[in-house]
Amino acid sequence: MPQQKITKVVIPVAGLGTRLLPATKSQPKEMLPVGRKPVVQYVVEEMQAAGIEQILFVTGRKKMAIEDHFDADPELVKTLSSGGGYALLEELKYTETDVRFFYTRQSVPLGLGDAVNHAREFANDDHFVVALGDSIIKSDDGSNFTRKMMDLHLREGADCTLAVEEVDPDETYRYGIVKPRAGQEDRDVFEVEDLVEKPKLGTAPSNLAIAARYVFSPAIFEAIRRTAPDRQGELQLTDSIRLLIQLGHKVQAVRLRPGERRYDIGNFESYFKAFIDFALADEKYGYMIRQYLKRKAREL
Numbered sequence: 001m002p003q004q005k006i007t008k009v010v011i012p013v014a015g016l017g018t019r020l021l022p023a024t025k026s027q028p029k030e031m032l033p034v035g036r037k038p039v040v041q042y043v044v045e046e047m048q049a050a051g052i053e054q055i056l057f058v059t060g061r062k063k064m065a066i067e068d069h070f071d072a073d074p075e076l077v078k079t080l081s082s083g084g085g086y087a088l089l090e091e092l093k094y095t096e097t098d099v100r101f102f103y104t105r106q107s108v109p110l111g112l113g114d115a116v117n118h119a120r121e122f123a124n125d126d127h128f129v130v131a132l133g134d135s136i137i138k139s140d141d142g143s144n145f146t147r148k149m150m151d152l153h154l155r156e157g158a159d160c161t162l163a164v165e166e167v168d169p170d171e172t173y174r175y176g177i178v179k180p181r182a183g184q185e186d187r188d189v190f191e192v193e194d195l196v197e198k199p200k201l202g203t204a205p206s207n208l209a210i211a212a213r214y215v216f217s218p219a220i221f222e223a224i225r226r227t228a229p230d231r232q233g234e235l236q237l238t239d240s241i242r243l244l245i246q247l248g249h250k251v252q253a254v255r256l257r258p259g260e261r262r263y264d265i266g267n268f269e270s271y272f273k274a275f276i277d278f279a280l281a282d283e284k285y286g287y288m289i290r291q292y293l294k295r296k297a298r299e300l
């Protein structure tokens, strides 16, 4: 019987975060705050809201802070309770969840394909989501993009569903870029004919970049097994998805619409921009930050 519901997500957080050094020398980049919360907390909350019940983190060395962040902290709760810090107790509510957390280690960060391969037993025979731990997807209307992807994935009987966003044509060399099937270029949901990781300038098949969220059937594991490492010895997930297409599996993409935005904190420019947007949107501090920025802008 076809699967009715997707309940598992894999969150890879084992990368070295070298582009954010020295901030990431001894702490995970996924724990860097965007506004009031670490980036990975947004990812987990987005997955909970999508109906996910089990989360597997693919972690590595220096990533223990992520485990601690999602674990209960009875000592802290006791201190806050006895000291009258009830308002602050509210900030720890996110740890009281029915979602079950699992952890596995990717000892050497050999690429996203290798990280996902660590989820083979966790996924078992189920379709599952992959959500990058350093990227947030925000919808102005509060809708859940991953939820939409999961529904479309099952409804269309796909083996892979990718989130894609339009990027500046000069920036395509930074991303995995998809080529829509001919005639489907303008659709919000389209079949992917091919894809290429970080194409050289002027060679990208479109300006649609893969945007940190994927849904897979277990067929991805066979594709990863058959994928050759790149020149750096890394297994690129994009290459495995390409193989999926060549093996005749259905790969589709869902486009982020206006009002839906991906924030990737992988480099300082995008990290700073994300922080500013979330600080401006903050319920309590947003107004003050807006006033501050307006004053500041006059001096620039």
Ligand code: UTP
Pocket (backbone or CB within 6 Å): 012, 013, 014, 015, 016, 017, 018, 019, 020, 030, 058, 106, 108, 109, 110, 111, 112, 114, 115, 132, 133, 134, 266
């Ligand atoms: P990135 O390639 O952006 O992260 O991976 P990175 O390798 O940590 O960054 P740089 O290039 O050194 O600055 C996106 C996500 O995938 C995870 C990362 O932790 C990040 O959350 N990842 C990446 C893994 O889990 N394993 C890998 O082998 C590579």
